[in-house]
Amino acid sequence: MNAHPMAERRFRSKSDTDAAGAKIYALAAEIYPICRSITGDGVRQTLDILKRQIPLETVEVPTGTQLFDWTAPQEWSIREAWIKNDQGIKVVDFAVHNLHIVNYSMPAHRFMEFEELAGHIHTLPEQPDLIPYRTIYYAENWGFCMRHQDFEQLKPGTYEVFIDAERFPGSLTYGEYVIKGTTDREFLLSAHLCHPSLANDNCSGMALLTYLARQMTAGAPPRHTYRFIFAPGTIGSLAWLSRNESRLDQIDHGLVVSCMGDGGGPTYKRSRNGKAFIDRAMAIALRDLAPEATILDFSPYGYDERQYCSPGFNLPVGLFQRSLFGTFPEYHTSADNLDFIRPKHLALSWEIIRYVIDIVENDWTPLNLSPKGEPQLGRRGLYGAMGGDKRTAEQAMALLWVLNLSDGKHSLLDMAERSGTSFQDIADASRRLKGAGLLVDARALAPLDA
Amino acid sequence: MNAHPMAERRFRSKSDTDAAGAKIYALAAEIYPICRSITGDGVRQTLDILKRQIPLETVEVPTGTQLFDWTAPQEWSIREAWIKNDQGIKVVDFAVHNLHIVNYSMPAHRFMEFEELAGHIHTLPEQPDLIPYRTIYYAENWGFCMRHQDFEQLKPGTYEVFIDAERFPGSLTYGEYVIKGTTDREFLLSAHLCHPSLANDNCSGMALLTYLARQMTAGAPPRHTYRFIFAPGTIGSLAWLSRNESRLDQIDHGLVVSCMGDGGGPTYKRSRNGKAFIDRAMAIALRDLAPEATILDFSPYGYDERQYCSPGFNLPVGLFQRSLFGTFPEYHTSADNLDFIRPKHLALSWEIIRYVIDIVENDWTPLNLSPKGEPQLGRRGLYGAMGGDKRTAEQAMALLWVLNLSDGKHSLLDMAERSGTSFQDIADASRRLKGAGLLVDARALAPLDA
Amino acid sequence: MNAHPMAERRFRSKSDTDAAGAKIYALAAEIYPICRSITGDGVRQTLDILKRQIPLETVEVPTGTQLFDWTAPQEWSIREAWIKNDQGIKVVDFAVHNLHIVNYSMPAHRFMEFEELAGHIHTLPEQPDLIPYRTIYYAENWGFCMRHQDFEQLKPGTYEVFIDAERFPGSLTYGEYVIKGTTDREFLLSAHLCHPSLANDNCSGMALLTYLARQMTAGAPPRHTYRFIFAPGTIGSLAWLSRNESRLDQIDHGLVVSCMGDGGGPTYKRSRNGKAFIDRAMAIALRDLAPEATILDFSPYGYDERQYCSPGFNLPVGLFQRSLFGTFPEYHTSADNLDFIRPKHLALSWEIIRYVIDIVENDWTPLNLSPKGEPQLGRRGLYGAMGGDKRTAEQAMALLWVLNLSDGKHSLLDMAERSGTSFQDIADASRRLKGAGLLVDARALAPLDA
Secondary structure (H helix, E strand, C coil), X not given: CCCCCCHHHCCCCHHHHHHHHHHHHHHHHHHCCCCCCCCCHHHHHHHHHHHCCCCCEEEEEECCCEECCEECCCEEEEEEEEEECCCCCEEEECCCCHHHECECCCCEEEEEXXXXXXXXXXXXXXXXXXXXXXXXXXXXXXXXXXXXHHHCCCCCCEEEEEEEEEEECCEEEEEEEEECCCCCCEEEEEEECCCCCCHHHHHHHHHHHHHHHHHHHHCCCCCCEEEEEEECCCHHHHHHHHHCHHHHXXXXXXXXXXXXXXXXXXXXXXXXXXXXXXXXXXXXXXXXXXXXXXXXXCCCCCCCHHHHCCCCCCCCEEEEECCCCCCCCCCCECXXXXXXXXXXXXXXXXXXXXXXXXXXXHCCCEEECCCCCCCCCHHHCCCCCCCCCHHHHHHHXXXXXXXXXXXXXCCHHHHHHHHCCCHHHHHHHHHHHHHCCCEEECCCCCCCCC | CCCCCCHHHCCCCHHHHHHHHHHHHHHHHHHCCCCXXXXXXXXXXXXXXXXXXXCCEEEEEECCCEECCEECCCEEEEEEEEEECCCCCEXXXXXXXXXXXXXXXXXXXXXXXXXXXXXXXXXXXXXXXCCECCECCCCCCCXXXXXXXXXXXXXXXXXXXXXXXXXXXXXXXXXXXXXXXXXXXXXXXXXXXXXXXXXXXXXXXXXHHHHHHHHHHHCCCCCCEEEEEEECCCHHHHHHHHHCHHHHHHEEEEEEECCCCXXXXXXXXXXXXXXXXXXXXXXXXXXXXXXXXXXXCCCCCCCCHHHHCCCCCCCCEEEEECCXXXXXXXXXXXXXXXXCCCHHHHHHHHHHHHHHHHHHHHCCCEEECCCCCCCCCHHHCCCCCCXXXXXXXXXXXXXXXXXXXXXXXXXXXXXHHHHCCCHHHHHHHHHHHHHCCCEEECCCCCCCCC | CCCCCCHHHCCCCHHHHHHHHHHHHHHHHHHCCCCCCCXXXXXXXXXXXXXXXXXXXXXXXXXXXXXXXXXXXXXXXXXXXXXXXXXXXXXEECCCCHHHECECCCCEEEEEEHHHXXXXXXCCCXXXXXXXXXECCCCCCCCEECCHHHHCCCCCCEEEEEEEXXXXXXXXXXXXXXXXXXXXXXXXXXXXXXXXXXXXXXXXXXXXHHHHHHHHHHCCCCCCEEEEEEECCCHHHHHHHHHCHHHHHXXXXXXXECCCCCCCCCEEECCCCCCCHHHHXXXXXXHHHCCCCEEXXXXXXXXXXHHHCCCCCCCCEEEEECCCCCCCCCCCECCCCCCCCCHHHHHHHHHHHHHXXXXXXXXXXXXXXXXXXXXXXXXXXXXXXXXXXXXXXXXXHXXXXXXXXXXXXXXXXXXXXXXXXXXXXXXXXXXXXXXXXXXXXXCCCCCCCC
């Protein structure tokens, strides 16, 4: 019991939801151990695992390629990294945890006194039992991360630092997968894949999108074309944008997803536009499924929505998370591990995205063919039996709302917004009323309501 | 003391208000005992009583007449209805209370065991001392309503059921009364008359509108034409609409009124438009007279505003009530009787509607003839004496507001909204300033501000 | 310590602010003792003191000149005024406090019994130790004001009243000072100068504007032309308006200032327009410097914004005060003295006005030259060092906001509003980004954003 805080309002069956949570979790667990970075084999290994689920394309962008104001960085590989004390004992070892090395560190092999070494070591004095996550993409330096409690045990003396890493010309790698819809209007779903062993902050997003893509691939072709991007943060989305600039005007909706597995939030940050269809659809999805959610206005700090929403593109792309980045204590530490994410939380995140896709796919604008007064629902068998329960009353209200607002100026999403009735009830009512011959499509010539 | 919660803010004299409350109550009491339904002699008897106050027209719509998606129903008459137990004692008797019969029941004369009989009996287990009100318009069946505490006394055994009722081709009846104004722009006021012995939920509305109509008839012709409709719920308003479709574009304002006599609310539900003049005028009337009021957005469930506001008509008609339907425990029970409604509550409801009519009648758009700086009010005797009290200060503020906003773009209603000053004070100030030659009518060629 | 409640958010140096507070206070103290009225030598003496700071022009408007609906009043002079009891002892004496005489009183020399005299005496029974401030501009009468506790000591008997005053044809006097900017678009700053010995309610405003004008004169020419008006309330602003009607369309922004020295508020009352640039700029200035401030909608009662915002002019002029007029117990009494105003409060008022001027002067609309994705700030040295503090993070966010919103449709003020970032941080970030070649002026041909 209590497996799902919103159990009463679920629109997916419990078995579907449980299956989704379990499978997304298993996939996240499979990619968690890999040491990813913005480039390198960790990225390719991750994409290879995802490829077992969906036939995604791996795109390689050569080092040095101009990506708007940026250039594709060098590849980074790392094999070994440790610090030994003067007794030859390893006091930090990359082999033990990916986070021990500052990500994208330069190679090094030096002996140095503790005082100098300390300048290369990052800890979290206020969370002494956690290893921080640090990167050094744009400087030629190196560093280690460790638990503050371990750091405090280090004694003065000479230490040996060894980092068998390499930065070299190669390529930046990202993954892309497309489900062709019956139209070429697109829904973009994007997750970052540049973080090593952080479960919520990148494994959960990749796993959820992969599961979703596999599931949608198995179904009938959707109305929209769905494009899934798995790319390193910032530079990866810039690479995709630079190679797809001519098709950006096909994107009607988009979500960046991350941190899908913790029990916080949900949190939605609106697109720069703020009133895009995706912003409205997410607001309704959260109202219907997770009214405890927080919706934030756009701000230019976060994940790849920063790039998608830069003024030169201004795409209708929002950010969907459970806990907002930077607000939970496990963020960017070794505590963002496989214990931190839970199948039931992944399941609700998946359900919310499915619901938004339902809105995007099923929104239409009905025209009432019997608009003068209410049509007599009783003789059409559309009213529930006398003394109906709360659910029956809700469904009857949905019928009345759809009839009242089907003046050809309100889409189903408009109706869900104005009525306070769930989108699913509005959609069901519209289907029944259309079936009874009371509604037709007001925009028969314009099937997409972008 | 404490006769009127808003005593300080009243704009009608106490004697006028007291008289209104007493007369409306007396009329409601007179029509309360009649067993109305959607058709039949109960409706005609009610209209005959109202005709003693105002010369309303009774309209008969033959059974079977097409009314948009509906047809005019058969007439219903009932003479006798009871259930006897196996000792021949009447355990329920329509002669005792109109609510004992399910309204519009088919005739019946049968002997049946308790088990079968129970399926035809409606009670309120959570309000065991009240008789519920139930109807069965659109099925060929019958039923009785009784106190749950009485129902629980019934013993197993054989019962005799007798209903001397009839459904037969005849007509649907409604009443209509028009006060011709100096223009043909209309204000529609509509009350339902299909409920038997329910005092708040239909007697109060009919009585209030009748009193109002009689009172307005005695005065000078208003600017608008006022149309009063007394009709059975749903089917009655559809009948009126179907016979008056060509004149609907004359309706500038409308109110459905019901439940005018309890001490709750007041409650106003906006028209479908939501920003119609009537919606704004009701908001100001309630702010000025009953700031404890609740204003709700339109929803397609309620009284005949459902029909007036269906998308094919979309008339500017709101719903005015004291307690909102369905929210008070007496609703649709035998407790909605003459003890439940009170003259003082009817008086405030009347006062609010009068106030809205004042707004509709007296709104205009002034143009300041001395718009550069404030005109010198002192030498025109428009400022109160030095050291004026609170009321004098309010009136002086009203003068300043009218002068400041009389740029030809603000009507008095606009000014009342923006200033927070009562409409009556704004109207009084405008009158004084016009008298002093400081204002003229900015829309002299367009007298109505629809 | 605690010298300034908003110390952390100050954008002026502490020494500048302290100097401003001290100098404004000293000037207010210098003009406090003068017995001003709507006309007469008190006005001229006050302007003469201000002229030692700024070369303002004194304008004389002859008595009887038509000023829209008004005429310029007679001059008033007063030399002596007292009441003696029957022992020849002065019980009230204008020489002791300017407020003892009702301002603009007619001359008088009479003996009268206490009963008649009492009709000419004003007191504050609820504030028995304070002398009220009263005026009698538009009637031919006279009066005295005194402490209620002193009034209660007066005994029956014959009193001698002597008022050596005069109303005579002369002129109405006001002061005007202009700082020419690089454009002729104007910012109007207006203070009233008609109140005798009231420190907050007129000395503080005159002193603050004079200090500001002197300071701005010493700097580089601003973009706007700044016009300072020191005029008697109502009639003085009407005089200025009537003589400057042809140039009113040059006024892009305006503030009436008064009550700048108490510790309340701050309070801003919007212009009649309500969404003028000045209204938005004041809202941001108060948000950034004094978030405890109250912002009120326009109402047509107050100071000279009543005239500037009359419908025939409708200028974008708001009212800036600390405590709102009429809301503090010292208002219009002898307690509005030099102890009531404090340098630190004057300093914050000055700082807020300077900030608004910064917004008006420095607002522009940037266009991002690298709008596709974020430009790489690191290689341009625009990002702070790793591990920056809170201030560094705020400045980095300001950079991101400016880049994101610099689509040619957002001015800096728009950005400050949308981002929640202070205008100064937005302006600083814009300057840095422009310096780095990332921004150009989107409205190069339209430098003013009126």
